[in-house]
Amino acid sequence: MDEARFELRLRGRAVAVQPKVLDLVLYLAKNRDRVVTKDELLDTVWKGIAVTEASLSQAVSLARRALDDSPEEQHTLRTVRSRGLQFVAEALSAETPSPAPKRATTPTAVQPAASLVARPGIPSIGTLNETFEDKGAGVVTETKIPFLFAALHCEAPALGGAAWSLAGIDEVEIGRGSERRSTKTGGATQLLTIAAPGRLMSRKHARITRTPHGWLVVDEGSKNGTFVRGQRVDKHLLSDGDVVDCGRTLFRFSTERRRTEPTNEADIVDAGAIFASVTPWVLDxxxxxxRIAASDVPVLLLGESGTGKSHVADAIHRLSGRTRLIRIEADARVSSNPDRTTEDDAGGGPTTLLIENLERAGDAALARLQRALDAAPDVRVVATSLLGRAALAERFAADLRTRLGSYVCELPPLRLRIGDLGALAAKVMDAALTSAEFDIEAARALLEHPWPGNVRELSHRLKMAATLSAGGLMRIEHLFPEPT
Structure with a gap:
Protein backbone atom coordinates (compact mmCIF):
# COMPACT_ATOMS: atom_id res chain seq x y z
CA MET A 1 0.00 0.00 0.00
CA ASP A 2 1.37 3.39 -1.04
CA GLU A 3 -0.85 5.50 1.20
CA ALA A 4 0.56 8.82 0.04
CA ARG A 5 -0.54 7.98 -3.51
CA PHE A 6 -3.60 6.01 -2.29
CA GLU A 7 -2.53 3.03 -4.36
CA LEU A 8 -2.49 -0.73 -3.77
CA ARG A 9 0.20 -2.91 -5.39
CA LEU A 10 0.32 -6.70 -5.36
CA ARG A 11 3.65 -8.30 -6.22
CA GLY A 12 4.77 -5.02 -7.77
CA ARG A 13 1.71 -4.47 -9.95
CA ALA A 14 -1.00 -1.89 -9.31
CA VAL A 15 -4.37 -3.30 -8.28
CA ALA A 16 -7.55 -1.55 -9.34
CA VAL A 17 -9.60 -1.04 -6.19
CA GLN A 18 -12.42 1.28 -5.21
CA PRO A 19 -11.60 4.06 -2.71
CA LYS A 20 -13.99 2.80 -0.02
CA VAL A 21 -12.57 -0.72 -0.34
CA LEU A 22 -9.09 0.73 0.14
CA ASP A 23 -10.31 2.61 3.21
CA LEU A 24 -11.74 -0.65 4.55
CA VAL A 25 -8.40 -2.47 4.14
CA LEU A 26 -6.52 0.41 5.79
CA TYR A 27 -8.79 0.47 8.82
CA LEU A 28 -8.74 -3.29 9.34
CA ALA A 29 -4.96 -3.41 8.98
CA LYS A 30 -4.49 -0.61 11.48
CA ASN A 31 -6.70 -2.44 13.99
CA ARG A 32 -5.37 -5.92 13.21
CA ASP A 33 -4.98 -6.73 16.93
CA ARG A 34 -8.74 -7.08 17.38
CA VAL A 35 -12.02 -7.92 15.69
CA VAL A 36 -13.70 -4.91 14.10
CA THR A 37 -17.50 -4.97 14.19
CA LYS A 38 -19.79 -4.17 11.29
CA ASP A 39 -21.18 -1.13 13.12
CA GLU A 40 -17.66 0.22 13.73
CA LEU A 41 -16.82 -0.12 10.04
CA LEU A 42 -19.98 1.72 9.06
CA ASP A 43 -19.26 4.53 11.56
CA THR A 44 -15.56 4.95 10.73
CA VAL A 45 -15.17 3.97 7.07
CA TRP A 46 -18.56 5.10 5.77
CA LYS A 47 -18.97 7.83 8.39
CA GLY A 48 -22.73 7.53 8.82
CA ILE A 49 -23.61 7.11 5.13
CA ALA A 50 -26.43 4.61 4.71
CA VAL A 51 -24.93 1.35 3.39
CA THR A 52 -26.87 -1.86 2.86
CA GLU A 53 -25.73 -5.31 4.04
CA ALA A 54 -25.26 -6.29 0.41
CA SER A 55 -22.98 -3.29 -0.26
CA LEU A 56 -20.87 -4.05 2.83
CA SER A 57 -20.54 -7.70 1.80
CA GLN A 58 -19.54 -6.60 -1.69
CA ALA A 59 -16.86 -4.28 -0.26
CA VAL A 60 -15.42 -7.14 1.84
CA SER A 61 -15.45 -9.43 -1.19
CA LEU A 62 -13.63 -6.81 -3.30
CA ALA A 63 -11.09 -6.26 -0.51
CA ARG A 64 -10.32 -9.99 -0.38
CA ARG A 65 -9.93 -10.11 -4.14
CA ALA A 66 -7.54 -7.12 -4.08
CA LEU A 67 -5.49 -8.82 -1.35
CA ASP A 68 -5.35 -12.15 -3.23
CA ASP A 69 -7.55 -13.69 -0.55
CA SER A 70 -10.82 -15.65 -0.71
CA PRO A 71 -13.78 -16.47 1.57
CA GLU A 72 -12.52 -20.06 1.75
CA GLU A 73 -8.87 -19.33 2.60
CA GLN A 74 -9.30 -16.13 4.69
CA HIS A 75 -5.51 -15.84 5.13
CA THR A 76 -5.70 -12.02 5.21
CA LEU A 77 -9.27 -11.08 6.19
CA ARG A 78 -11.01 -13.43 8.59
CA THR A 79 -14.73 -13.36 9.28
CA VAL A 80 -15.48 -13.95 12.97
CA ARG A 81 -19.05 -15.23 13.14
CA SER A 82 -21.51 -12.85 14.82
CA ARG A 83 -18.66 -10.46 15.68
CA GLY A 84 -17.04 -8.91 12.62
CA LEU A 85 -13.79 -8.92 10.62
CA GLN A 86 -10.11 -9.13 11.53
CA PHE A 87 -6.96 -8.50 9.51
CA VAL A 88 -4.92 -11.66 10.27
CA ALA A 89 -1.89 -11.43 7.98
CA GLU A 90 1.45 -11.32 9.77
CA ALA A 91 2.49 -7.68 10.16
CA LEU A 92 5.23 -5.61 11.74
CA SER A 93 6.18 -1.94 12.00
CA ALA A 94 8.77 -0.70 9.55
CA GLU A 95 10.16 2.59 8.25
CA THR A 96 8.90 3.51 4.80
CA PRO A 97 11.30 5.57 2.65
CA SER A 98 9.85 8.46 0.68
CA PRO A 99 9.71 7.54 -3.01
CA ALA A 100 11.49 9.69 -5.54
CA PRO A 101 9.14 11.84 -7.62
CA LYS A 102 8.32 10.39 -11.00
CA ARG A 103 9.08 13.75 -12.57
CA ALA A 104 9.46 17.33 -11.45
CA THR A 105 5.91 18.31 -12.32
CA THR A 106 4.38 15.57 -10.14
CA PRO A 107 4.63 16.67 -6.48
CA THR A 108 5.24 13.87 -4.00
CA ALA A 109 3.02 13.75 -0.94
CA VAL A 110 4.55 13.39 2.51
CA GLN A 111 4.93 9.74 3.45
CA PRO A 112 3.87 8.49 6.90
CA ALA A 113 6.77 7.75 9.25
CA ALA A 114 5.77 4.10 9.77
CA SER A 115 3.76 1.53 7.89
CA LEU A 116 2.49 -2.00 8.28
CA VAL A 117 4.27 -4.67 6.25
CA ALA A 118 2.18 -7.81 5.86
CA ARG A 119 3.30 -11.29 4.80
CA PRO A 120 5.36 -11.54 1.59
CA GLY A 121 3.24 -10.64 -1.40
CA ILE A 122 0.96 -8.32 0.56
CA PRO A 123 1.71 -4.59 0.07
CA SER A 124 2.70 -2.38 2.99
CA ILE A 125 -0.17 -0.36 4.45
CA GLY A 126 0.49 3.10 5.83
CA THR A 127 -0.91 4.40 9.10
CA LEU A 128 -4.43 5.71 8.76
CA ASN A 129 -5.18 9.37 9.24
CA GLU A 130 -8.93 9.56 9.83
CA THR A 131 -9.19 13.35 9.59
CA PHE A 132 -8.66 15.36 6.42
CA GLU A 133 -6.42 17.94 8.07
CA ASP A 134 -6.04 20.75 5.58
CA LYS A 135 -2.92 21.04 3.58
CA GLY A 136 -5.28 22.81 1.25
CA ALA A 137 -7.78 19.97 0.82
CA GLY A 138 -10.01 21.08 3.67
CA VAL A 139 -12.08 19.30 6.29
CA VAL A 140 -15.65 18.20 5.77
CA THR A 141 -17.48 19.78 8.69
CA GLU A 142 -20.85 21.37 9.27
CA THR A 143 -19.80 24.60 7.59
CA LYS A 144 -16.82 23.73 5.36
CA ILE A 145 -17.53 21.43 2.43
CA PRO A 146 -15.21 20.46 -0.44
CA PHE A 147 -16.58 21.53 -3.81
CA LEU A 148 -15.52 21.06 -7.39
CA PHE A 149 -16.35 23.96 -9.72
CA ALA A 150 -16.51 23.96 -13.50
CA ALA A 151 -14.88 27.37 -13.47
CA LEU A 152 -14.58 27.92 -17.22
CA HIS A 153 -15.22 25.98 -20.44
CA CYS A 154 -12.68 27.43 -22.88
CA GLU A 155 -14.40 25.99 -25.97
CA ALA A 156 -17.93 26.89 -24.81
CA PRO A 157 -17.99 29.84 -22.38
CA ALA A 158 -21.75 30.13 -22.80
CA LEU A 159 -22.15 26.92 -20.78
CA GLY A 160 -21.52 29.00 -17.66
CA GLY A 161 -20.36 27.59 -14.36
CA ALA A 162 -21.29 24.58 -12.25
CA ALA A 163 -20.52 23.39 -8.74
CA TRP A 164 -20.65 19.91 -7.25
CA SER A 165 -20.57 19.18 -3.53
CA LEU A 166 -18.06 16.46 -2.64
CA ALA A 167 -19.67 15.83 0.75
CA GLY A 168 -20.10 12.06 1.01
CA ILE A 169 -18.35 11.48 -2.35
CA ASP A 170 -15.43 9.04 -2.55
CA GLU A 171 -14.41 9.47 -6.17
CA VAL A 172 -15.07 11.79 -9.11
CA GLU A 173 -14.69 10.61 -12.70
CA ILE A 174 -14.25 13.29 -15.39
CA GLY A 175 -14.60 12.60 -19.11
CA ARG A 176 -15.94 13.81 -22.44
CA GLY A 177 -19.66 13.95 -23.15
CA SER A 178 -21.94 15.52 -25.73
CA GLU A 179 -23.23 17.90 -23.03
CA ARG A 180 -22.38 18.81 -19.48
CA ARG A 181 -24.08 16.45 -17.08
CA SER A 182 -23.39 14.62 -13.85
CA THR A 183 -24.60 11.43 -12.22
CA LYS A 184 -24.16 10.08 -8.72
CA THR A 185 -24.09 6.37 -7.90
CA GLY A 186 -24.08 4.78 -4.47
CA GLY A 187 -22.97 1.45 -3.06
CA ALA A 188 -19.68 0.71 -1.33
CA THR A 189 -18.13 3.70 -3.09
CA GLN A 190 -20.02 6.95 -3.65
CA LEU A 191 -19.13 7.92 -7.22
CA LEU A 192 -19.75 11.25 -8.96
CA THR A 193 -19.40 11.14 -12.75
CA ILE A 194 -19.00 14.43 -14.62
CA ALA A 195 -19.21 14.65 -18.39
CA ALA A 196 -18.33 17.82 -20.30
CA PRO A 197 -18.03 18.63 -24.02
CA GLY A 198 -14.59 19.39 -25.39
CA ARG A 199 -12.52 18.43 -28.42
CA LEU A 200 -9.40 17.90 -26.31
CA MET A 201 -11.04 15.95 -23.47
CA SER A 202 -10.73 12.17 -23.47
CA ARG A 203 -13.69 9.89 -22.87
CA LYS A 204 -12.03 8.92 -19.57
CA HIS A 205 -9.80 11.85 -18.76
CA ALA A 206 -9.12 12.04 -15.01
CA ARG A 207 -10.40 10.99 -11.62
CA ILE A 208 -10.27 12.71 -8.25
CA THR A 209 -10.19 10.40 -5.25
CA ARG A 210 -10.67 11.04 -1.55
CA THR A 211 -7.66 9.70 0.36
CA PRO A 212 -6.62 9.91 4.03
CA HIS A 213 -4.35 12.83 3.08
CA GLY A 214 -6.89 14.77 1.02
CA TRP A 215 -8.12 14.69 -2.59
CA LEU A 216 -5.85 13.14 -5.21
CA VAL A 217 -6.26 13.91 -8.92
CA VAL A 218 -5.05 11.14 -11.24
CA ASP A 219 -4.73 11.35 -15.02
CA GLU A 220 -6.42 8.36 -16.67
CA GLY A 221 -4.02 8.15 -19.60
CA SER A 222 -5.70 11.03 -21.43
CA LYS A 223 -4.33 12.01 -24.83
CA ASN A 224 -3.86 15.69 -24.00
CA GLY A 225 -2.97 15.37 -20.33
CA THR A 226 -4.20 16.71 -17.01
CA PHE A 227 -2.74 19.95 -15.66
CA VAL A 228 -2.75 21.45 -12.17
CA ARG A 229 -1.94 25.16 -12.01
CA GLY A 230 -0.55 24.92 -15.54
CA GLN A 231 1.78 21.96 -14.87
CA ARG A 232 1.14 18.55 -16.41
CA VAL A 233 0.74 15.83 -13.77
CA ASP A 234 0.13 12.11 -13.50
CA LYS A 235 -0.98 12.35 -9.86
CA HIS A 236 -1.28 15.37 -7.62
CA LEU A 237 -2.61 15.94 -4.10
CA LEU A 238 -4.93 18.92 -4.46
CA SER A 239 -4.69 22.06 -2.35
CA ASP A 240 -7.47 24.52 -1.71
CA GLY A 241 -7.87 26.72 -4.77
CA ASP A 242 -6.06 24.41 -7.22
CA VAL A 243 -7.20 24.66 -10.85
CA VAL A 244 -7.33 21.37 -12.78
CA ASP A 245 -7.31 21.57 -16.59
CA CYS A 246 -8.93 18.61 -18.35
CA GLY A 247 -9.09 19.17 -22.10
CA ARG A 248 -9.43 22.97 -21.81
CA THR A 249 -12.20 22.74 -19.23
CA LEU A 250 -10.93 24.32 -16.03
CA PHE A 251 -12.13 22.82 -12.77
CA ARG A 252 -11.41 24.50 -9.44
CA PHE A 253 -11.20 22.59 -6.17
CA SER A 254 -11.97 24.49 -2.98
CA THR A 255 -13.62 24.20 0.40
CA GLU A 256 -16.61 26.48 0.78
CA ARG A 257 -18.87 27.67 3.58
CA ARG A 258 -22.44 26.46 3.42
CA ARG A 259 -25.15 27.00 6.01
CA THR A 260 -27.71 24.81 4.32
CA GLU A 261 -27.54 21.25 3.06
CA PRO A 262 -25.89 21.41 -0.38
CA THR A 263 -27.42 19.90 -3.46
CA ASN A 264 -25.22 17.68 -5.57
CA GLU A 265 -25.01 20.21 -8.38
CA ALA A 266 -25.70 23.87 -8.96
CA ASP A 267 -25.37 24.95 -12.56
CA ILE A 268 -28.52 26.84 -13.52
CA VAL A 269 -28.40 30.57 -12.84
CA ASP A 270 -31.93 31.97 -12.82
CA ALA A 271 -32.36 34.91 -15.19
CA GLY A 272 -33.89 36.82 -12.27
CA ALA A 273 -31.13 35.95 -9.80
CA ILE A 274 -29.45 38.73 -7.85
CA PHE A 275 -26.02 37.12 -8.30
CA ALA A 276 -24.72 35.12 -11.27
CA SER A 277 -23.30 32.46 -8.96
CA VAL A 278 -22.91 28.76 -8.24
CA THR A 279 -20.81 29.37 -5.09
CA PRO A 280 -22.66 27.89 -2.11
CA TRP A 281 -22.23 30.71 0.40
CA VAL A 282 -23.14 33.31 -2.25
CA LEU A 283 -26.33 31.34 -2.87
CA ASP A 284 -26.96 31.51 0.90
CA ARG A 291 -36.28 37.26 2.11
CA ILE A 292 -35.22 40.73 3.24
CA ALA A 293 -36.36 42.28 -0.05
CA ALA A 294 -39.94 41.22 0.60
CA SER A 295 -39.97 43.04 3.95
CA ASP A 296 -39.81 46.71 4.98
CA VAL A 297 -36.43 46.28 6.71
CA PRO A 298 -33.92 49.00 5.70
CA VAL A 299 -30.83 47.57 4.02
CA LEU A 300 -27.24 48.82 4.02
CA LEU A 301 -25.02 47.33 1.31
CA LEU A 302 -21.26 47.45 1.92
CA GLY A 303 -18.50 46.41 -0.43
CA GLU A 304 -15.46 47.31 -2.47
CA SER A 305 -15.82 49.30 -5.66
CA GLY A 306 -17.16 47.14 -8.46
CA THR A 307 -18.80 44.44 -6.31
CA GLY A 308 -22.27 45.33 -7.60
CA LYS A 309 -23.85 47.37 -4.79
CA SER A 310 -26.08 49.39 -7.14
CA HIS A 311 -27.09 46.23 -9.00
CA VAL A 312 -28.08 44.50 -5.74
CA ALA A 313 -29.95 47.61 -4.56
CA ASP A 314 -31.96 47.67 -7.81
CA ALA A 315 -32.72 43.96 -7.37
CA ILE A 316 -33.96 44.50 -3.82
CA HIS A 317 -36.31 47.21 -5.06
CA ARG A 318 -37.52 45.01 -7.94
CA LEU A 319 -38.20 42.08 -5.60
CA SER A 320 -39.94 44.28 -3.04
CA GLY A 321 -42.87 45.00 -5.35
CA ARG A 322 -42.71 48.74 -4.61
CA THR A 323 -43.75 51.00 -7.47
CA ARG A 324 -41.32 53.91 -7.09
CA LEU A 325 -37.56 54.15 -6.81
CA ILE A 326 -35.88 57.43 -5.83
CA ARG A 327 -32.09 57.69 -5.97
CA ILE A 328 -30.10 60.11 -3.84
CA GLU A 329 -26.44 60.53 -4.67
CA ALA A 330 -23.89 61.77 -2.15
CA ASP A 331 -24.05 65.24 -3.74
CA ALA A 332 -27.79 65.29 -2.91
CA ARG A 333 -28.97 65.05 -6.53
CA VAL A 334 -32.31 63.22 -6.66
CA SER A 335 -33.73 61.27 -9.59
CA SER A 336 -36.77 59.05 -10.01
CA ASN A 337 -36.38 55.75 -11.82
CA PRO A 338 -37.07 56.66 -15.47
CA ASP A 339 -38.44 53.17 -16.13
CA ARG A 340 -41.26 53.65 -13.59
CA THR A 341 -44.22 55.57 -15.02
CA THR A 342 -47.11 54.14 -13.01
CA GLU A 343 -50.04 56.15 -11.73
CA ASP A 344 -48.62 55.95 -8.22
CA ASP A 345 -45.63 58.10 -9.20
CA ALA A 346 -47.58 61.31 -9.09
CA GLY A 347 -48.77 60.75 -5.53
CA GLY A 348 -45.71 58.89 -4.37
CA GLY A 349 -46.90 55.31 -3.83
CA PRO A 350 -44.86 52.60 -2.10
CA THR A 351 -41.34 53.97 -2.38
CA THR A 352 -37.79 52.72 -2.12
CA LEU A 353 -35.24 55.42 -1.30
CA LEU A 354 -31.82 54.43 -2.63
CA ILE A 355 -28.96 56.40 -1.06
CA GLU A 356 -25.73 55.69 -2.93
CA ASN A 357 -22.16 56.31 -1.75
CA LEU A 358 -23.25 57.14 1.77
CA GLU A 359 -19.67 57.74 2.87
CA ARG A 360 -19.55 60.95 0.77
CA ALA A 361 -22.36 62.69 2.66
CA GLY A 362 -21.28 65.63 4.82
CA ASP A 363 -22.59 66.36 8.31
CA ALA A 364 -25.17 68.89 7.05
CA ALA A 365 -26.49 66.43 4.48
CA LEU A 366 -26.74 63.71 7.12
CA ALA A 367 -28.74 66.00 9.39
CA ARG A 368 -31.17 66.80 6.55
CA LEU A 369 -31.41 63.13 5.73
CA GLN A 370 -32.23 62.26 9.33
CA ARG A 371 -35.07 64.80 9.37
CA ALA A 372 -36.42 63.61 6.03
CA LEU A 373 -36.45 59.99 7.15
CA ASP A 374 -38.23 60.88 10.39
CA ALA A 375 -40.92 62.67 8.36
CA ALA A 376 -41.44 59.70 6.00
CA PRO A 377 -41.46 56.55 8.13
CA ASP A 378 -43.10 54.41 5.42
CA VAL A 379 -40.27 54.92 2.92
CA ARG A 380 -38.08 51.83 2.55
CA VAL A 381 -34.37 52.78 2.65
CA VAL A 382 -31.61 50.95 0.76
CA ALA A 383 -28.16 52.53 1.13
CA THR A 384 -24.72 51.69 -0.26
CA SER A 385 -21.23 52.48 1.00
CA LEU A 386 -17.58 51.64 0.48
CA LEU A 387 -17.00 51.85 4.23
CA GLY A 388 -16.57 48.81 6.43
CA ARG A 389 -18.59 48.11 9.57
CA ALA A 390 -16.02 49.63 11.94
CA ALA A 391 -15.71 52.85 9.91
CA LEU A 392 -19.50 53.15 9.77
CA ALA A 393 -19.75 52.90 13.54
CA GLU A 394 -17.33 55.82 13.89
CA ARG A 395 -18.91 57.91 11.13
CA PHE A 396 -22.66 57.63 11.90
CA ALA A 397 -24.71 57.81 15.07
CA ALA A 398 -26.36 54.57 16.21
CA ASP A 399 -29.93 55.75 15.57
CA LEU A 400 -29.09 56.86 12.02
CA ARG A 401 -27.30 53.58 11.32
CA THR A 402 -30.41 51.69 12.39
CA ARG A 403 -32.67 53.84 10.23
CA LEU A 404 -30.38 53.44 7.23
CA GLY A 405 -29.74 49.72 7.56
CA SER A 406 -31.11 47.35 10.16
CA TYR A 407 -29.85 44.62 7.85
CA VAL A 408 -26.21 45.12 6.85
CA CYS A 409 -24.91 43.06 3.94
CA GLU A 410 -21.26 42.94 2.90
CA LEU A 411 -20.94 42.01 -0.78
CA PRO A 412 -17.99 39.69 -1.51
CA PRO A 413 -15.10 40.74 -3.74
CA LEU A 414 -14.61 38.67 -6.88
CA ARG A 415 -11.32 37.23 -5.64
CA LEU A 416 -13.29 35.30 -2.99
CA ARG A 417 -15.70 33.78 -5.52
CA ILE A 418 -13.40 32.78 -8.39
CA GLY A 419 -15.50 29.65 -8.90
CA ASP A 420 -18.19 31.97 -10.30
CA LEU A 421 -16.08 33.13 -13.26
CA GLY A 422 -17.87 30.79 -15.65
CA ALA A 423 -21.33 31.92 -14.53
CA LEU A 424 -20.31 35.58 -14.68
CA ALA A 425 -18.64 35.24 -18.09
CA ALA A 426 -21.73 33.61 -19.56
CA LYS A 427 -23.87 36.48 -18.28
CA VAL A 428 -21.53 39.27 -19.36
CA MET A 429 -20.64 38.08 -22.85
CA ASP A 430 -23.01 38.77 -25.72
CA ALA A 431 -25.18 35.73 -26.32
CA ALA A 432 -24.64 36.21 -30.05
CA LEU A 433 -20.92 35.39 -29.68
CA THR A 434 -21.55 31.65 -29.92
CA SER A 435 -18.21 31.04 -31.66
CA ALA A 436 -16.11 32.81 -29.01
CA GLU A 437 -13.52 30.69 -27.22
CA PHE A 438 -10.77 31.25 -24.65
CA ASP A 439 -7.14 30.42 -25.30
CA ILE A 440 -5.97 28.23 -22.40
CA GLU A 441 -3.38 30.79 -21.22
CA ALA A 442 -6.04 33.51 -21.23
CA ALA A 443 -8.39 31.29 -19.23
CA ARG A 444 -5.72 30.54 -16.64
CA ALA A 445 -4.91 34.24 -16.40
CA LEU A 446 -8.58 34.98 -15.65
CA LEU A 447 -8.53 32.53 -12.76
CA GLU A 448 -5.23 33.82 -11.37
CA HIS A 449 -5.91 37.58 -11.69
CA PRO A 450 -6.56 39.32 -8.31
CA TRP A 451 -9.46 41.39 -9.72
CA PRO A 452 -9.02 44.65 -7.80
CA GLY A 453 -11.92 46.12 -9.80
CA ASN A 454 -14.12 43.10 -9.03
CA VAL A 455 -17.12 42.22 -11.25
CA ARG A 456 -17.04 45.59 -13.00
CA GLU A 457 -13.45 44.99 -14.10
CA LEU A 458 -14.31 41.46 -15.28
CA SER A 459 -17.20 42.80 -17.35
CA HIS A 460 -15.03 45.44 -18.99
CA ARG A 461 -12.21 43.00 -19.79
CA LEU A 462 -14.50 40.34 -21.24
CA LYS A 463 -16.29 42.83 -23.48
CA MET A 464 -12.96 44.28 -24.61
CA ALA A 465 -11.54 40.82 -25.37
CA ALA A 466 -14.64 39.82 -27.33
CA THR A 467 -14.31 42.99 -29.40
CA LEU A 468 -10.55 42.70 -30.01
CA SER A 469 -10.82 39.04 -30.98
CA ALA A 470 -13.75 39.75 -33.33
CA GLY A 471 -15.76 37.07 -31.59
CA GLY A 472 -13.10 34.40 -32.21
CA LEU A 473 -10.34 33.03 -29.99
CA MET A 474 -9.74 35.35 -27.04
CA ARG A 475 -6.06 35.46 -26.11
CA ILE A 476 -4.31 36.84 -23.07
CA GLU A 477 -3.34 40.04 -24.93
CA HIS A 478 -7.02 40.69 -25.62
CA LEU A 479 -7.87 40.46 -21.92
CA PHE A 480 -4.79 42.23 -20.57
CA PRO A 481 -3.44 44.49 -23.33
CA GLU A 482 -1.80 46.88 -20.89
CA PRO A 483 2.00 46.43 -20.40
CA THR A 484 3.02 44.45 -17.33
Missing part, protein backbone atom coordinates in the same frame (compact mmCIF):
# COMPACT_ATOMS: atom_id res chain seq x y z
CA UNK A 285 -26.55 35.28 0.67
CA UNK A 286 -28.97 35.40 -2.27
CA UNK A 287 -31.57 33.53 -0.24
CA UNK A 288 -31.22 35.97 2.67
CA UNK A 289 -31.49 39.02 0.41
CA UNK A 290 -34.63 37.69 -1.26
Missing amino acids: LERDLR
